[in-house]
Amino acid sequence: MNIAWKEMKKNKAKFLILGSIVFLISLLTFIISGLANGLSDDNASLIKDLPEGQFYMSEDAEQTYNLSTIDNETQDQILSEHTDSTAFSIQRGFVNDNDDKQHGVVFVTSTDSNLFKNVDSGEIILDRSLKDDGIKVGDTLTNNQFDDTFVVKGFVAQKKYSHSPVAYINTADYKQMYRTEEMQLIFIPDANDSLTFSGLESFSNKAFLQTIPSYSAEQMSLNMIVWFLVVISGMLFAIFFYMMNVQKIGLYGILKAIGVKTSTLFKMMWTQMLVITSIALVLSVLLSQLFNQVAPEGMPFSLSIMTTIQLAIVFFVIGFIGATLSGLQIRKVGPLQAIQQGEV
Amino acid sequence: MSIFSIKDVHKSFTNGEVEEEILKGVNLSLQRGEVTALIGASGSGKSTLLTIAAGLQPASNGQIIFKNENIAAYNQEQTRKIRAKEFGFVFQSSHLVPFLTIEEQLLLMLDVAETTLNKQEQQQEINKMLKTVDLEHRKHAYPSSLSGGEKQRVAIARAIIHQPKILFADEPTANLDSKRSKEVMELIQELTKTLDITTLVVTHDEEMLAYVDHIIKMKDGIVMGQGV
Numbered sequence: 001m002n003i004a005w006k007e008m009k010k011n012k013a014k015f016l017i018l019g020s021i022v023f024l025i026s027l028l029t030f031i032i033s034g035l036a037n038g039l040s041d042d043n044a045s046l047i048k049d050l051p052e053g054q055f056y057m058s059e060d061a062e063q064t065y066n067l068s069t070i071d072n073e074t075q076d077q078i079l080s081e082h083t084d085s086t087a088f089s090i091q092r093g094f095v096n097d098n099d100d101k102q103h104g105v106v107f108v109t110s111t112d113s114n115l116f117k118n119v120d121s122g123e124i125i126l127d128r129s130l131k132d133d134g135i136k137v138g139d140t141l142t143n144n145q146f147d148d149t150f151v152v153k154g155f156v157a158q159k160k161y162s163h164s165p166v167a168y169i170n171t172a173d174y175k176q177m178y179r180t181e182e183m184q185l186i187f188i189p190d191a192n193d194s195l196t197f198s199g200l201e202s203f204s205n206k207a208f209l210q211t212i213p214s215y216s217a218e219q220m221s222l223n224m225i226v227w228f229l230v231v232i233s234g235m236l237f238a239i240f241f242y243m244m245n246v247q248k249i250g251l252y253g254i255l256k257a258i259g260v261k262t263s264t265l266f267k268m269m270w271t272q273m274l275v276i277t278s279i280a281l282v283l284s285v286l287l288s289q290l291f292n293q294v295a296p297e298g299m300p301f302s303l304s305i306m307t308t309i310q311l312a313i314v315f316f317v318i319g320f321i322g323a324t325l326s327g328l329q330i331r332k333v334g335p336l337q338a339i340q341q342g343e344v
Numbered sequence: 345m346s347i348f349s350i351k352d353v354h355k356s357f358t359n360g361e362v363e364e365e366i367l368k369g370v371n372l373s374l375q376r377g378e379v380t381a382l383i384g385a386s387g388s389g390k391s392t393l394l395t396i397a398a399g400l401q402p403a404s405n406g407q408i409i410f411k412n413e414n415i416a417a418y419n420q421e422q423t424r425k426i427r428a429k430e431f432g433f434v435f436q437s438s439h440l441v442p443f444l445t446i447e448e449q450l451l452l453m454l455d456v457a458e459t460t461l462n463k464q465e466q467q468q469e470i471n472k473m474l475k476t477v478d479l480e481h482r483k484h485a486y487p488s489s490l491s492g493g494e495k496q497r498v499a500i501a502r503a504i505i506h507q508p509k510i511l512f513a514d515e516p517t518a519n520l521d522s523k524r525s526k527e528v529m530e531l532i533q534e535l536t537k538t539l540d541i542t543t544l545v546v547t548h549d550e551e552m553l554a555y556v557d558h559i560i561k562m563k564d565g566i567v568m569g570q571g572v
Contacts, residue, residue, distance in 0.1 A: 003443075251442070258427065260428075
């Protein structure tokens with residue numbers, strides 16, 4: 001007989017409360033996780049969207065890409081040896097639209113490559129968020145450091161860097177604006193850290209992200225919130241199951257007295273944990289994914305189904321451990337306690 | 345014929361630094377098809393003796409012989425099996441499972457006793473038992489909707505549905521009024537005879553002795569006297 005199910009059916013309110021708490025905490029964790037991912041994308045989608053590989057900047061830049069300059073000889077040598085590699089530069093700046101309204105952007109330029117958008121001189125491709133600001137294809141944009149004008153050729157989806165929209169420009173235009181002949185960085189896809197070049201420091205994708213000002217501090221804070229919530233939920237699971245078990249000590253005692261196995265009582269508790277957690281997690285996964293679809297355009301929110309499933313698995317494991325730890329007291333309950341404790 | 349006997353059973357508890365001996369070498373035997381009452385003042389050790397006999401707590405010393413085996417020497421799992429299959433319990437409070445209907449309480453006991461009956465036979469057995477305790481009409485009721493007397497009748501039905509050899513009852517009428525107490529004792533007496541089981545009942549109510557076959561009086565942890 002499935003006594004776990006019978007108990008849940010009879011005590012709907014008690015289990016509904018427990019399920020609601022699991023649902024609310026997991027939903028909160030998923031939403032915070034979505035915001036963390038969203039902010040991460042907002043900060044560095046330009047880099048995060050690149051394939052795994054190695055970034056190189058000059059050693060004397062001391063891990064500050066803004067200060068990096070890679071001499072043309074080295075650049076040409078690397079690009080010729082690694083045909084899929086690219087040299088690129090990133091600089092903060094502004095563009096003024098037709099109404100002379102200023103928009104903060106991050107200018108990105110690269111040598112010929114499929115990894116970044118390449119445009120002709122005088123052209124510009126922008127992140128889609130600027131389209132929402134009223135800029136259209138064909139508009140003319142100006143920059144006070146650029147003698148000529150930029151014509152908007154198109155928009156790309158979700159290409160941000162340091163919370164600013166990316167603006168792809170031609171290398172010649174970039175060199176003119178920033179009075180430089182050298183690029184800051186080189187990226188070689190599929191390379192590993194064993195590939196080194198004299199005078200250049202190499203970074204994995206993950207290591208390079210940490211060089212972005214504020215990125216690591218921001219992500220560390222958000223990840224701490226997510227994992228703090230996961231730990232708190234684990235403790236809540238344990239506390240709630242513990243309280244439920246304390247209430248049921250008399251019942252466990254009487255069941256043991258009539259000969260029910262301790263393993264049956266554990267199965268009863270695990271079944272209840274599994275049913276409650278499954279229903280609560282399915283609901284919170286669905287709701288968080290729905291929110292992912294309907295989140296306001298300007299809100300940095302990104303929650304992949306894979307992240308949600310990974311977190312849901314963590315919740316299951318934590319729920320199982322929490323319930324089991326709190327259930328250890330079942331083993332200690334003696335059948336005699338039931339007789340001494342009065343009505344169950 | 346003796347089916348169950350207790351030989352020189354001792355039980356001591358440590359209370360702080362003081363060791364207190366509750367049972368000081370108890371001997372008794374139960375006869376098949378008879379109701380035996382354990383009586384005595386509070387603290388005489390009668391309830392402790394019943395719980396030791398029923399395998400709910402271990403004795404400090406001595407033997408409990410059931411089916412020619414000393415079950416006091418059994419491990420926890422062996423004792424659990426004996427409790428599940430061979431013994432039945434009625435406690436002072438009915439101790440029914442609050443989220444199971446009357447029918448389900450009996451079904452659970454059959455499950456625990458690992459009955460060999462099929463579903464249909466189990467249902468027939470439950471119906472028969474509920475008819476015996478006159479609760480056929482409350483089959484789908486939960487314990488919370490039953491009166492004290494009805495709860496004890498369900499507890500008795502649960503205790504014997506799996507046809508145990510021994511029924512242990514610890515003050516089964518303590519929480520009932522006089523009329524219901526008599527009904528419960530009549531039922532225990534009747535079932536002991538008709539099902540040919542052996543019953544050990546602890547009581548402090550002398551009126552209930554009218555329903556027993558054998559009386560054992562305890563005082564200060566020893567058997568003071570026996571009578572019929």
